[in-house]
Each structure stands twice: as structure tokens, then as C-alpha cells.
Amino acid sequence: MNRISLVLFAILTSVIFYSCKSDTPVTSGSSGNLTGSWTVDKVQLVSAPSTGTASAIMKAALVPFGEISASTAGYLDFNFGAEAMTVTPTNLSTAPYVIPKFFGNTGYYFNHIYNTTDPKLCKSTDGGVSWTPIILPATLQIFTGASMPSSNIIYLASTTFSPIVNHLYKSTNGGDSWITLSDNVSFQLSSSEPSMDYSLNFINENTGFAYGADNTFNTHMFKTTNGGVNWSVLPAVPSGCMHFLDENTGITISDNGVGQQSYSRTTDGGITWTNIMPAPGNSFIAFHDLFFINANTGWVKVKEAGGKYSIYKTMDAGNTWTKISASGEGTFIFKNENEGYRDFNGMILKTTDGGANWNPYYVPNTGKVNRFQFINNTIAGYFKNGSLFKPAGTDNTKWTAKGKITSSIIKAIVNSPDYDIFAEGAYASDGYNITFYNENYTQGNPSGTGSGTYTFENNAPVINLNLPNNEVWKIIFRQR
Numbered sequence: 001m002n003r004i005s006l007v008l009f010a011i012l013t014s015v016i017f018y019s020c021k022s023d024t025p026v027t028s029g030s031s032g033n034l035t036g037s038w039t040v041d042k043v044q045l046v047s048a049p050s051t052g053t054a055s056a057i058m059k060a061a062l063v064p065f066g067e068i069s070a071s072t073a074g075y076l077d078f079n080f081g082a083e084a085m086t087v088t089p090t091n092l093s094t095a096p097y098v099i100p101k102f103f104g105n106t107g108y109y110f111n112h113i114y115n116t117t118d119p120k121l122c123k124s125t126d127g128g129v130s131w132t133p134i135i136l137p138a139t140l141q142i143f144t145g146a147s148m149p150s151s152n153i154i155y156l157a158s159t160t161f162s163p164i165v166n167h168l169y170k171s172t173n174g175g176d177s178w179i180t181l182s183d184n185v186s187f188q189l190s191s192s193e194p195s196m197d198y199s200l201n202f203i204n205e206n207t208g209f210a211y212g213a214d215n216t217f218n219t220h221m222f223k224t225t226n227g228g229v230n231w232s233v234l235p236a237v238p239s240g241c242m243h244f245l246d247e248n249t250g251i252t253i254s255d256n257g258v259g260q261q262s263y264s265r266t267t268d269g270g271i272t273w274t275n276i277m278p279a280p281g282n283s284f285i286a287f288h289d290l291f292f293i294n295a296n297t298g299w300v301k302v303k304e305a306g307g308k309y310s311i312y313k314t315m316d317a318g319n320t321w322t323k324i325s326a327s328g329e330g331t332f333i334f335k336n337e338n339e340g341y342r343d344f345n346g347m348i349l350k351t352t353d354g355g356a357n358w359n360p361y362y363v364p365n366t367g368k369v370n371r372f373q374f375i376n377n378t379i380a381g382y383f384k385n386g387s388l389f390k391p392a393g394t395d396n397t398k399w400t401a402k403g404k405i406t407s408s409i410i411k412a413i414v415n416s417p418d419y420d421i422f423a424e425g426a427y428a429s430d431g432y433n434i435t436f437y438n439e440n441y442t443q444g445n446p447s448g449t450g451s452g453t454y455t456f457e458n459n460a461p462v463i464n465l466n467l468p469n470n471e472v473w474k475i476i477f478r479q480r
Contacts, residue, residue, distance in 0.1 A: 034080040034399075034461060040070040041460075041478035049469035059471070067476065076403030076421070077480060083362045084395035090129050092386030095370030100128065101196055102375050103151035106174070110146070110196065121146060121156070123175055127375050128388050134175035139167060144189040145200035147208065155181075155208065155228060157189050157200050164188070164215075168228050181228045187212035187220065198241040202228075207247050209270060221270050234270045244270075249295040251318075263318050267295070276318040291334045299324075299334055299355060311342075311355050324355045333372040333379075341379050343369040347422055348381075360400030362389075363424040400424045 044067045048060035062068075070076065100109035107124040109131075120133040121143070136143070140158040147155045156169040156178075166188045168181040189199040189212040202208035210222040210231070221242070222231040244250040252264045252273070264273045292298035296317045303309050311332065312321040330343030340351045341361065346368050350361035369389075372381040380390045401423035454463045463475040 033459070035396075036080065037480040038078040038080070038461065038477040039480050040076045040078075040403075040475060042067045042476040043070050044068065044474040044476075045472075046464075046474050047470055047472040049467075049471040051469050056469070067474075071406075073407050074403055074405040074421075076401055076423070078399055078401045078477065079360075080399045081394055081396050082360070082398035082400050082424070084392045084398075085362055085389045086392045087383075087387050087389045088129055090382075090386050090388050091131055092382070094386050095382040095384050098196060099371055100124075100373055101148055102128070102373060103148075104376055106151045107373075107375070108146075108148050108154070108196070110143075121154075121175065127390075128373075128380065128382075137167075137169050137178045137180065139180075139183075140169070145195050145198070145210075147197050147200045147202040149202040149204050149208075153202075153205050155200060155202050157185070157210070159188050170228060186231055186233075187214055187222050195241070197243060201242060201244050201250075203244055203247050209242065209244055209250065211242050223270055236271065236273055243292075245292055245295055251290070251292055251298075253290055263290075263300075265318055289332070291332075293334055293336055297337050299332075299340070301332060313355055325351075325358060331369060331372055333374070335374060335377075335379070341372055343372075344422065347424060349422070358420065359402055360422050360424055362391075363398065363400070398424065 045059055045062045045065075048063050049056040096109045098110045100107045105125060105127040107128050109122055110120070121136065122131040123134050124131050134154075137156070137158075139160065140156070141160040143156070143158055145157045149155075152172060152174045154171040154175055156167075156171075158167045158169070159165070160167065165183060166185045167183055168185040170179045170181050171177060172179070187210055189210060199211050200208070201210075206225055206227050208224050208228060210224075211219070212222070213219050214233075221234040221236075223234055224231045241254075242250055242252045248267055248269050250266045250270055254262050254264065262275050264275050266273045289301040290298065291300075297313075297315050298318065299311055299313050300321070301309055301311055310323050311325050313324045314321050330345070332340060332342035334340040334355075338352050338354050340355055342349050342351075342358065344358075346363070347360055348362040348369060349358040351358050368384060369381045370384045372379065374380065375390065378391060380388060382388055403421040403423070404419075405421070454461050456462065457476070460479060461477045463473075463477075465473045465475060467473065
């Protein structure tokens with residue numbers, strides 16, 4: 001192995017993939033300030049590990065070379081200061097199973113917690129902290145779907161048996177009271193479980209769509225223009241969940257039964273549908289992993305061959321899709337054409353360019369985000385334990401980092417695709433800790449323990465990092 005590949009391999013395995021926690025106090029050399037954006041400029045292997053492994057032998061050969069430019073392996077950019085969050089306990093024991101829908105501080109969702117055999121529609125008026133079951137119509141037996149076109153208007157569909165009767169209800173005061181629109185509506189919603197806006201979808205108080213079976217068990221799409229009083233059968237219908245963006249534009253995802261999904265679109269209020277193309281990839285795509293912010297711009301998460309997840313974007317209503325980034329298994333959401341958020345191994349990432357680039361945004365101590373949503377037009381979400389997070393300014397005790405391996409030699413050595421590396425940690429006057437996450441590291445747990453100090457040289461931070469087996473690195477930063 002030549003000198004360059006030895007250097008790059010050592011930098012990769014000994015710096016980027018370590019998790020470090022300080023056990024010693026911070027010391028200060030010449031004056032400096034961590035505020036701002038930095039990048040790793042040079043690294044030096046001061047002391048090689050003392051074990052007799054092949055890795056240790058290779059690293060020992062690097063010690064005489066002194067300081068080495070980090071750019072020979074890739075880059076790792078740091079920001080000292082990260083987003084702060086308030087994490088608030090709620091009256092939920094787990095995260096919402098169905099994605100909540102909010103209008104300002106007023107939110108709705110199907111709560112499977114209060115009674116797992118009879119899901120209840122719940123309401124929050126304090127931005128998602130406290131949830132209360134809404135008293136449902138007395139004749140409601142099997143809850144099949146709901147839609148909320150505004151903060152006060154709710155439509156509910158249900159079915160009773162012996163004989164089969166399909167019901168439709170409406171509330172104009174947020175669920176305080178109900179009007180029976182029909183005790184013999186012409187359809188039964190096609191849904192394996194209760195949903196919001198996927199099988200019953202009202203765009204406003206008058207115009208709504210439903211996807212279900214008629215009394216002869218034939219499936220249709222239905223439409224109303226008078227608030228659910230009368231319904232007409234649309235001439236064509238795609239199978240699968242639906243969602244309308246406005247009175248004319250609707251989208252669906254359907255499965256052909258062999259693991260391949262189709263994306264369909266209507267621009268005439270559901271009269272005709274166009275199967276634009278099979279959704280990218282051949283693996284299942286959950287409907288909440290499809291986001292359209294207008295009639296043309298949308299994103300979809302796809303599980304590709306090899307089990308990797310990627311995000312694809314369209315800007316022409318689904319006629320063409322472009323792979324914009326890897327995504328991981330975590331959930332994601334977009335606020336507008338540029339701003340989006342996704343979970344990655346417990347770290348929340350943010351994009352400001354429509355998903356092309358993602359940067360560390362917030363690192364919770366509560367675990368992975370189970371559901372994102374926007375509350376009062378601001379990103380928020382639920383952790384799996386039911387607690388709710390919302391932004392709270394800047395936390396000057398946290399840092400984040402993003403990097404990428406750019407050397408083709410390193411990629412060949414470790415079989416590394418072209419994925420980003422993310423990191424986070426905390427710093428204070430008496431110590432620092434570092435935790436690295438790598439999106440594609442599959443060779444085992446990329447963790448270790450260590451201790452160290454940092455000083456300032458030429459107003460830039462220098463970390464002296466002590467790792468197991470007497471391995472010591474010097475990491476030199478420069479300002480970006």
C-alpha cells in the first residue's frame with residue numbers, strides 16, 4: 001500500500017468514524033473563539049496504537065510523516081452552535097400512529113392509544129401537547145376515515161353491519177356536535193385502517209372526494225360539490241390512496257401486487273387520470289413518504305436495490321423524477337420548494353435547497369423522530385415516546401459537522417458509496433464530547449471512547465485526541 005493510501009485509510013478509520021467523550025478538562029493556549037464555521041485542515045498521528053494488529057502496523061508507518069492534509073481523504077466541516085429545541089412531555093405514551101393535521105395550534109389525529117380496538121379521533125388546542133378524544137356520533141360503529149378542510153370543519157365516514165349501512169357525518173365546530181349528512185351514503189371507504197385525507201378528502205367545505213366500494217362491491221372514486229349531501233361517481237379511478245392538492249389536482253400511489261408502485265395524477269378534478277410512470281424503484285412506498293407542495297413539485301422516498309433508501313424529486317408533476325440524495329429509513333417532510341427535514345439515525349437534518357444537500361440541524365437525546373409536522377408553520381415532531389419537540393433558538397453548547405469521503409482510493413478500500421458523514425457533539429468550558437454518525441458505514445459499530453483537550457493556534461482550534469491503545473491524534477482546524 002503506497003503512502004497516500006496509507007494516509008487516507010488512517011484518517012478515515014481513526015478520525016472520521018470515532019465517537020469520543022471527554023474525560024479531561026479543556027485547556028486554552030493562545031486566545032481564540034469557537035464561534036463560526038470551521039473545517040478540518042490537517043491531521044497528525046502523534047502516537048500509533050500499541051496493539052499488534054494490521055491496522056496498528058499501518059498507522060505506525062504514518063507517525064513519521066507528521067501533519068497531513070485532511071483534504072487527501074475528504075472533508076469534515078464544523079459549526080459550533082446548533083439549533084436548540086424544547087422537548088415537552090405530552091399525554092401520549094407513544095408517537096401518533098397517523099400523522100396529525102394542524103391548523104395553527106389546533107390539531108387532529110386518530111389516536112390508537114386510548115383504545116386500541118376502537119380508534120378515537122382526538123383534538124389538541126395547545127399545539128400538540130395535550131390531546132382529548134372527540135365525542136363521536138352515537139351511531140358510529142366502524143370508523144373508516146375523516147377529513148378536515150379547516151380548523152372547525154370535520155367530515156367522518158363510518159360503517160355499521162347487519163345490515164351494512166354507510167354513514168357520513170359533519171361537524172362545523174371542531175367536533176363539539178355532529179350533523180348526520182347521510183345514513184345511506186353510496187360508498188364504503190376502501191381503507192385497511194382509519195386515515196385522514198387519504199380515502200376521504202375534502203378540499204374545502206363544499207368539494208370533496210372519496211375512494212371506496214359501492215353496494216355491489218365495485219370500487220369507484222366519488223365526488224361532492226355540496227358538502228357531502230350528494231355524490232357523483234367519477235368515470236375513471238386509479239387504485240390506492242389518494243390526496244388532492246386543490247379542486248382539480250390529485251395524486252395517488254397504487255401497488256400492482258408484485259411490489260411495484262404507480263403514480264397517477266389528475267388535473268380535471270378526478271375525471272381522468274394519467275399513470276405518469278412507475279415510481280422510482282420497485283419497493284413499497286408508504287403514502288406519507290410522498291410530498292407535493294404544489295401541482296408540480298414533489299418528493300418521494302424509495303427503497304432501492306440493496307436496501308438503500310433515496311429521495312427522488314419531480315418539478316414537472318411526476319413526468320420525470322431525479323434522484324437528489326440518499327435518505328436512510330427515517331421519515332422526512334418538506335415545508336416549501338426549498339426547506340425540508342428528515343431523520344437520520346436520531347439526528348435531524350435540514351435542507352434549504354430542495355433536498356440536494358442536507359446539514360445537521362438538531363440532535364435530540366430522546367431518540368428518533370417518529371413523525372414530523374408543521375405547527376404554526378414551524379417544524380415540530382414527535383419522538384417515539386410521545387414527547388413533542390419545537391425549535392427554541394440557538395444552543396451554543398452544541399456543535400455539528402458534515403463531511404464526505406472524496407478519495408476514490410478510500411472508497412475502494414472500505415467499499416464506501418458517495419454518502420455524507422454527519423457528526424454532532426457538545427462543548428463547554430470543562431470538556432467536550434464527540435459522536436460521529438456515518439450514513440453508509442456497515443463494517444460494525446463506528447464507535448470508541450477517548451479523551452482530549454483543545455487549544456488555539458493562530459486563533460484556530462486544535463484538538464489533541466487520545467484514543468484507546470495509546471493512539472493519539474492532533475486535529476487542526478481552519479475557518480471556512
